[in-house]
């Protein structure tokens with residue numbers, strides 16, 4: 227584009243965006259006046275009921291009569307407490323990702339035989355079409371791996387003869403294929419970016435049938451394919467903790483909305499990826515480490531409570547970091563006192579920080595975990611409490627695992643594809659209504675004016 231055209235367009239958009247803002251602004255009081263729930267939630271966090279699910283349950287409140295009392299967070303996958311599930315496979319020193327994937331898809335814990343068969347099916351499903359890596363993933367690489375994955379998912383659709391078949395068997399086949407190929411789509415997209423944009427050497431390792439999902443990610447990611455058991459086990463737990471979170475989270479709801487319109491699996495999953503990347507959702511896992519670095523760069527002593535508190539206040543006042551006024555990794559739409567996933571994660575993080583000599587960073591994370599809710603509480607209207615969420619520690623963990631930051635949110639997607647799949651199947655099996663909420667219109671009606679008379 228010529229510089230003059232660029233300047234002309236910039237001048238136009240600067241001027242006309244002001245018009246969009248002025249004409250598009252809606253008085254916030256009208257939401258109360260018309261009983262419209264901002265973000266489809268009450269101010270105390272209770273969501274508007276939009277569906278029924280058996281995939282998982284999330285609790286941030288106890289109901290006592292008509293009262294809703296904030297409580298420690300609880301999360302159940304298919305009725306099983308997430309703490310019990312994680313304890314189950316970690317105390318037995320086995321990988322959990324495949325087992326919990328089976329649970330979320332089929333509503334039952336697998337026997338050893340069922341699990342072995344499921345792992346074979348997953349390995350049989352991870353082949354990509356001929357030359358897909360060369361012709362799709364390596365073309366037009368981007369530092370935004372979530373966009374690259376979306377491109378890959380949509381392109382995979384064109385290789386599927388039964389793209390529009392909404393039968394459960396076909397949709398399950400498509401979902402298993404995506405669940406199984408996501409690690410490759412993510413890691414290879416990173417390799418393409420690392421080579422073509424960052425000028426580093428290119429290598430492509432194939433997944434190994436004898437390895438778990440977490441091991442395969444590290445195996446494909448690293449030049450020498452090596453990793454320690456602790457690293458693989460922590461990544462495995464991270465994947466399990468990110469797999470599912472009810473029907474209402476932004477990306478799963480997106481899956482359900484698109485599914486309800488009768489669209490194909492690739493379209494629903496592509497849209498879910500694009501929802502997840504938002505910094506208020508899964509994109510927070512990237513924002514948190516950036517924010518931490520920014521804090522370290524701007525405070526002289528990261529152990530000085532008062533100095534850190536002051537800087538957090540500046541972030542909230544939009545005077546520091548990305549100037550959006552958010553402390554990333556804090557707060558949750560449903561949880562009040564705690565996010566159970568963050569508590570489980572914190573135990574692993576501490577162990578890993580000690581193993582990697584990152585205790586000082588861990589201390590800063592712990593300090594901000596304590597200070598941020600107070601600082602947010604002082605600056606915003608808090609109705610239900612603010613606690614750290616799963617994304618607070620995930621970037622730190624991935625960094626300690628040597629996973630590049632471009633892959634933090636893609637790791638989340640690689641896990642959450644399981645939840646999206648379970649919800650897509652549930653929506654298809656049960657709902658026969660297109661999801662279509664109402665919007666209260668406050669537009670003033672106008673008489674049409676001929677162009678000669680405007």
Ligand SMILES: CC(=O)SCCNC(=O)CCNC(=O)[C@H](O)C(C)(C)COP(=O)(O)OP(=O)(O)OC[C@H]1O[C@@H](n2cnc3c(N)ncnc32)[C@H](O)[C@@H]1OP(=O)(O)O
Pocket residue numbers: 265269271505506507508510542551552553554555556557558559560602606607608609610611612615616617
């Ligand atoms: C896997 C996940 O998706 S977990 C969430 C990951 N996202 C983040 O970590 C981003 C930071 N956090 C946030 O933006 C929010 O806490 C959300 C989007 C997660 C939840 O938002 P809400 O449901 O609006 O939270 P809640 O009702 O408790 O918020 C009350 C007020 O505190 C503000 N608030 C909540 N969390 C934060 C935060 N971390 N930083 C600054 N302000 C916050 C809200 O904006 C709201 O103010 P408003 O009424 O002026 O809009």
Ligand SMILES: O=C([O-])CC(=O)C(=O)O
Pocket residue numbers: 470471472474475476558559560615616
């Ligand atoms: O439930 C939510 O709104 C966000 C969340 O924690 C998730 O999707 O894991």
